[in-house]
Amino acid sequence: MLQLQDLSKSFDGKTAVVDAVNLELRAGVLGLIGHNGAGKTTLMQMIATLCKPSRGRILLEGEDIVARPERMRRRLGYLPQDFGVYANLTALEFLQYFAALKGVRDAGRIRRLLEQVNLHEHANRQAASFSGGMRQRLGIAQALLNEPDVLVVDEPTAGLDPEERLRFRQLLSEIGFSKLVIVSTHIVSDVENMATRLAILNRGRLSLCVSPAELLQQARGLVWAGELDEGEYEARRPHWQVLQAQRQACGSVRLRVAQAEAPFRGAQPSLPSLEEALMALRYALPHGATAGAAA
Numbered sequence: 001m002l003q004l005q006d007l008s009k010s011f012d013g014k015t016a017v018v019d020a021v022n023l024e025l026r027a028g029v030l031g032l033i034g035h036n037g038a039g040k041t042t043l044m045q046m047i048a049t050l051c052k053p054s055r056g057r058i059l060l061e062g063e064d065i066v067a068r069p070e071r072m073r074r075r076l077g078y079l080p081q082d083f084g085v086y087a088n089l090t091a092l093e094f095l096q097y098f099a100a101l102k103g104v105r106d107a108g109r110i111r112r113l114l115e116q117v118n119l120h121e122h123a124n125r126q127a128a129s130f131s132g133g134m135r136q137r138l139g140i141a142q143a144l145l146n147e148p149d150v151l152v153v154d155e156p157t158a159g160l161d162p163e164e165r166l167r168f169r170q171l172l173s174e175i176g177f178s179k180l181v182i183v184s185t186h187i188v189s190d191v192e193n194m195a196t197r198l199a200i201l202n203r204g205r206l207s208l209c210v211s212p213a214e215l216l217q218q219a220r221g222l223v224w225a226g227e228l229d230e231g232e233y234e235a236r237r238p239h240w241q242v243l244q245a246q247r248q249a250c251g252s253v254r255l256r257v258a259q260a261e262a263p264f265r266g267a268q269p270s271l272p273s274l275e276e277a278l279m280a281l282r283y284a285l286p287h288g289a290t291a292g293a294a295a
């Protein structure tokens with residue numbers, strides 16, 4: 001459905017902030033993970049036709065969206081990182097306003113969307129009085145107005161409380177049953193339970209694109225758990241990638257370490273969490289992880 005071919009972007013003509021990314025995407029939720037400044041927003045803006053690639057192509061069902069951006073725009077829903085609501089409009093008025101801008105004439109669509117994002121009971125409240133989660137859900141409703149096939153959502157859960165996060169993830173996950181949803185985040189747990197694939201961006205380069213299950217499989221045997229005397233732990237920890245360390249009342253330390261071999265006598269291989277798997281692949285293997293990039 002959506003193909004990124006050798007996609008690169010440089011703002012100064014020297015440093016590539018997105019560097020030769022190749023990806024093939026279909027319906028489902030793609031979790032785009034990377035540190036601050038990894039290039040996630042730039043990549044998403046290129047997909048959303050808000051920023052032109054310096055090199056490479058983006059094809060939507062075989063058609064170049066750089067040459068024909070209007071085709072993508074008709075089929076795109078985009079929720080930017082800095083999405084803001086208009087203080088004086090109610091949720092309903094806000095969606096009516098965007099429906100008019102997008103040429104959406106089906107009046108029932110707004111009502112259905114308000115229900116889908118669970119804001120129907122607040123339709124006549126001013127959006128300025130909404131919580132962060134409610135605003136984000138209104139943002140998603142806005143992005144879904146034109147029934148997009150591709151939904152691009154940039155760091156949607158920043159600033160949301162745990163309950164709002166959960167609700168928001170459920171919403172994206174449902175949309176991903178039939179559409180392509182691309183969600184960026186630097187928090188792995190945000191996409192852990194909804195992503196069908198995870199793409200890891202590292203300084204603009206795609207270092208990994210796999211399903212969560214494949215990621216966990218690749219990290220098998222790289223995470224170790226055990227308990228050590230505190231003195232020994234302090235002496236040896238500079239040489240380890242410690243994932244977790246808990247001091248025990250008895251003076252020992254219970255710890256989890258990412259490493260290709262057992263880090264100390266008595267350490268046992270342990271099943272990693274998704275976050276640990278990512279860390280382990282990054283640090284425990286000599287040259288970091290490099291897996292195929294077809295999604």
Ligand SMILES: Nc1ncnc2c1ncn2[C@@H]1O[C@H](COP(=O)(O)OP(=O)(O)OP(=O)(O)O)[C@@H](O)[C@H]1O
Pocket residue numbers: 011017034035036037038039040041042043186
């Ligand atoms: N318009 C621009 N002009 C110059 N440099 C830019 C521009 N936009 C982004 N950059 C640079 O490109 C790099 C990648 O930025 P980008 O916002 O894409 O990363 P990100 O992964 O989304 O980060 P964050 O998680 O902090 O939002 C950064 O070094 C940033 O300073």
